[in-house]
Every structure is written in C-alpha cells, then in structure tokens.
Amino acid sequence: MVVAMFIPTVVHVYLFTLLFMVYGAMNEKSAYAWLGIVLLVLSPFVIILLPLDAEKYLISNHVKSTFMYNNFNRVKNSIAGILQLQETNGKFNLVSVAGIKLQVFLAFAYTYHYLNWFSKTSIIGWGKNIQAKKWVVIIVLWALSVGLYYYDYRTGLLALFFLSLLHVFLEFPLNIISVKGIFAKLFMKKGNL
Template identity: 40%
Template sequence: MKIHTIDKLNLGLLLASFILACFLPFELFLFGYAFLGPLHYLTETNWIADKNYFVINTYWKYLVLGAAIIYAMPYVFSLPIFSQFFSESIILFFTGTVVKYTNFVLFFILISAILALFYKTYKAFVLSLLIAVLLSVWTYSSEAYILINGLLLPTIIHVYLFTVLFMIYGVQKNKTKYGIINIALVLGLPLSLVFLDIDIFHYQFTQGVKNNYVNNNFHALNANLAKLFGVYDDLRFFFYEKIDLKIQIFIAFAYIYHYLNWFSKTTIIGWHKQLTTQKTIIISVIWVVVLCFYWYDYRFGLVLSIFLSVSHVMLEFPLNVITIRSLFSSKLKINRK
C-alpha cells in the first residue's frame, strides 16, 4: 500500500475515531483499551525487539523486563484471588510499599533509554545506570514529577503526543498533502471540542460502564487533566458535566487513533514482516487469553495486561528519543539551508 493511500486511510481513521468518541466517549475507550490495546502491545513489542530495541547496548532490555515486573506487581497482588494464597503482610508489601516505586522505575527507564542510545561498553552501561538512578531520585518527590511521569507519560504523552510527533516526522520525510491534513486534524479535532455542543448526543451511560471506568481508576487521568486545564481547583470527576465529557472524548479519541494508526502503518514500517508463523500463533494465543480475562472480569483483564502495556511503553522510549532528535536535526538542516 502506497504512502498516499495510507495517508488517506488515516484521514478516515482520524474522523471515525473522533466521531465515535463523541457518541461513545466511555464505551469506546473501554472497548478499545481491552480489544485493540493488547494486540498493539504484543505486535509493537515484537517489532521493537526485531529492531534490537533501537539501542546500542541490548542489555537495556533486561532493565525494562525488571522494571515492568516491578511496575506490574502491585496491580497483580491487588486482585482478591491472591488473598487466598498469600498473607496480608505480603500483599501489603506489594500494594503498599512496591507501588510507591512504580513512578521511579518508569522514569529510571526513560533516563536509561536516552543514555542507552549512546553507551557501548560495560563500564559506560554501569555509569549510565548510576546517572539514571541519581536523576530519578532527584526528581522523585516533586509534584510535577508525579503528574508528568507517573500519570501523563504512560497515557496522554505516549498515545497522543508521541503519535503526533511520529506523524510530523513522516510528513517531513514524504511531504504528502493528506499527511499534512492529518496533522492538522489530529491537532484541530481536540481543539474543536471547545466549541462543540455535546448536548446533541444525549448521553446515558450504564452502571456497568461507570463501574468499569471508576473501579479501574481510569478517571484519575480525567481528574488530573481537568485540574491541569484549570477547570477545577482540586481533583474532581463527573460523568455528565460538559467539561468532563469533552475531556473524555479527547482521551477516547487519542487512544483509539493511537491503536488504529499503528495497525494502519503496517506496510510503511513493515512490522508484519517480523511475524513468523510461530510468533503469530503465540501473539494470537496471548491476545485471545487476555480478551477472555477482560470478558470474564474487566479488572482481571486489565491487571493481567499491565505488564504488556507498561513494557511496550518503556521499550518505545528509545524510538521516541530518536524521533524527537530527528525532528530537531531536520529543522536545523532546513535553517542552515
């Protein structure tokens, strides 16, 4: 499929994602997160692994593995089923103590990813780890650190900001008309929510949708975005307030298009070429198993897919850094001309 055709396809996906998000802001997000999310995590992780994680020193992948396990453990041990097999003190250790360091490991991997692009020797590897630890500890307790790294980095920054940057990078390389239109849309559609009269949608959310959204703590992102935008002075979330609905439309749009954009780029970056028959079977089986858990209990499926989710976010860090560096280097070349 040619780039021109893919750009036209993405134009349709952008509009479809936004329209569906307007009509089904919570339902679309919950469905996409459960159905498209795990398949995205698995296929992108396979592609990144085939690219040697975009770093010079591949020891870095073991850091990601360890960090993802630490990050996922508090969520796993929060499931009621584990209370039957482990003592209260063990469960409290993971849910009360280890959980305090999830933000730390995420930021640590981000710093180490930046450094992993450059170090080659074992000594440099160890030195970079020390630098990453010091930077992580230095910023650990700040409010901005908790908001940006703990909440926004694995969510909106990952699914929206980096998606926009990838699109800009693609347009710089190919400069297609539809590519430019898509960038205008991905930036302009969320801004159009300021003027959109959402009363026309007559929202009515079922108790199941409300429970799945709140019980899985998805609403923390909404509340923090509302506070960040100056809507509320503290953390608040309501299902039927206009501003909360518009924030949710943006979140649903950002996530759904992030997933669809990845699958639409199959022929551009060729991530499907690394899918051998064996890998395809493994990925398909894991995906179906995760879907079954989501179907059985949304919370159960979410917790079991946390490791896949956070590891793919971490593994993408070097690619994010490379993309940002390429964007700036391209601008420098243009200015020099």
C-alpha cells in the same frame, strides 16, 4: 507524580504519536501525511466545540463504578484538575459535558495511536518479519486479553497494565529518534548544522 502518570498515557498516545507523524511527514514530504497531522491537532478543538447534551448519556452503576474505581480514573482526574474541570465540590463528574468530552478525547487519542501504528505495519516490516506461528500466538493473546476485559474490566486493566507500560518504554527510543530527527531537519533547513 502527574508527569509520571501522563508520560505512559496522554503524552504517549497523543504527543509522541504527533511527533512520530511529523517526523514521517518531513521524510516523506506527503500532503496526506501533513493533512493527518493537521486533523490530529484540530481534533481536540473539534471535540471541545461540538455541542453535547450530557443528560442524554445514561450509564449503569456497573459502568460508573468501573470508571470511577480504576487507576486510569486518576489520569482523568488529573487532567480535569489541570484544566479546572471539576465541579464546585472538587470532584470530577463522569457524565458532565466536560467529563464526556474528556473521555471522547482520550478514546480518540488512544484509537488514533493504535490505528496510526497499524497503518505503518508495512514500514515497520511486521508482515515480513513475523512468522505464522508468532501470528497465532499474537492473535491468541489478543483474544485472551479481550476476553479478560469482557469478563471483568478491572481485572483486564490490571493484568495488561504491565504490557502496556512495557510497550511505552520500548517505544522511547523511537520517540527520541523522532524528536532528534525533527530538530535535525529544522536546523539543517536553516543551515545551522
């Protein structure tokens, strides 16, 4: 259950993004690419080490209930369980230091994942391959999605869950190519292939 939960979430947005970046850096041999990888790897440690006063974070009951009663809360609770971040009562405190830092990491991982993809649009060829009509459809769907989240976060999350999961599965071939490519380059350098 935990593995099934982590693959489309944390593993996808953090680990697979990291592997994709490593494979790209191995091919491009760019110092900036390797710097991005180092920053990505160091970011969780920076989040852990930065001082934080949890008492300064006040959230409304609506925000708290939205976070507590959605399926993504299971991911946070599972990570908290693995890292032993629960309170003495066995529950995970959303506004504790550990709770806030975990959410900062997840927000960072998702944002970095999306920004990494959008920075690669020239490599992927979106600008060359997508016609103007399709761009209009994409922008309208994006605006409707944001509007749905704004109207009701839970409804937006449920409605877009299918698309999110579909995109994870559609990226599996790219993840496999990245892993195979990394291993091939590592073993080719050692003369084992």
